[in-house]
Amino acid sequence: MIAAAVYAVMQKDLLYAVLATGVISVVLSVFFYLLQAPDVAITEAAIGIALTTIIFIITIRNTSRDEDEYRDNHVEKF
């Protein structure tokens, strides 16, 4: 889980970063289940894995995928 979190921060390709946050949610929901909170685990599985990831992917589709490319464009404009 920590490895996935570090990967999500370090990764320049935003699509892979979002998928890594999805992996965090998978492990987190397993942890919730093991810590005897099954209802939180269900919520985390449905919202953290599916809905949040999809919303981020929609956002990436409408903006740009690469972090560096975005930053370069941004700096040139101003």
Next chain:
Amino acid sequence: MKKLIIFITVAVLTYTLAVTFKDIPFGENRIGDLNNPGTVSAYYLQKAPEDLHVSNTITAVVVNFRGFDTLGEVTVLFLAATGLASILYRKEDEEEDERITLKSSSLVRTGAKILFPLMLVLGLYVFIHGHLTPGGGFQGGAIIATGFLLMLITYKRFNTNHNVMVWLESIAGLAFVGIGLFGLFRYGSFLQNTGWTGNLNDLVSGGLIPLIYIFIGIKVGTELTNVLDILLKIKPRKN
């Protein structure tokens, strides 16, 4: 210099947190019993099965003891969905209103067709049995929305009826308030549960709790589905 400032800030934050959490005993039994309660949870743990005949204490707290807060929570979700819709919704005659998705393979399409009814049934099960098993209205609604999401991104032709969704959502929200007002006029306080609560572990038990959770489930499910439907219809901006 900048790094030094960052380091000092982090050090101060760490120290404050450490001082705060130093005295909290982790892993101890702080619940106590009803006569000598450590926290309020002793009251909930004893009263939920005894008075309300509800085996899922979390549901009893969320819908019964803290029902008014849940109404506020549902209102927050409703306002968020409304705000999103008012920003992103475009009329159908304005331009082609197609979701932009990649063509999915036949494996995905067949799998989605099989999984979709199962996910709907699981969602319904989770919020109908909210007072007996883990989970409840919010969880069941989220599962249903995930099922719709699967169909929305797999099939281009799959469309949800926007009007039906909006009406279902509104009726469910009003029913929650209506149950609250029923308690107010009949028993004297908002969202007051009925005296009749059935037997422990029966499907029809717990008074108004399953009814409220069914309405919350319908509301959350339709709301999230609508939000996803609107989000998937945004066109990528052409640069």
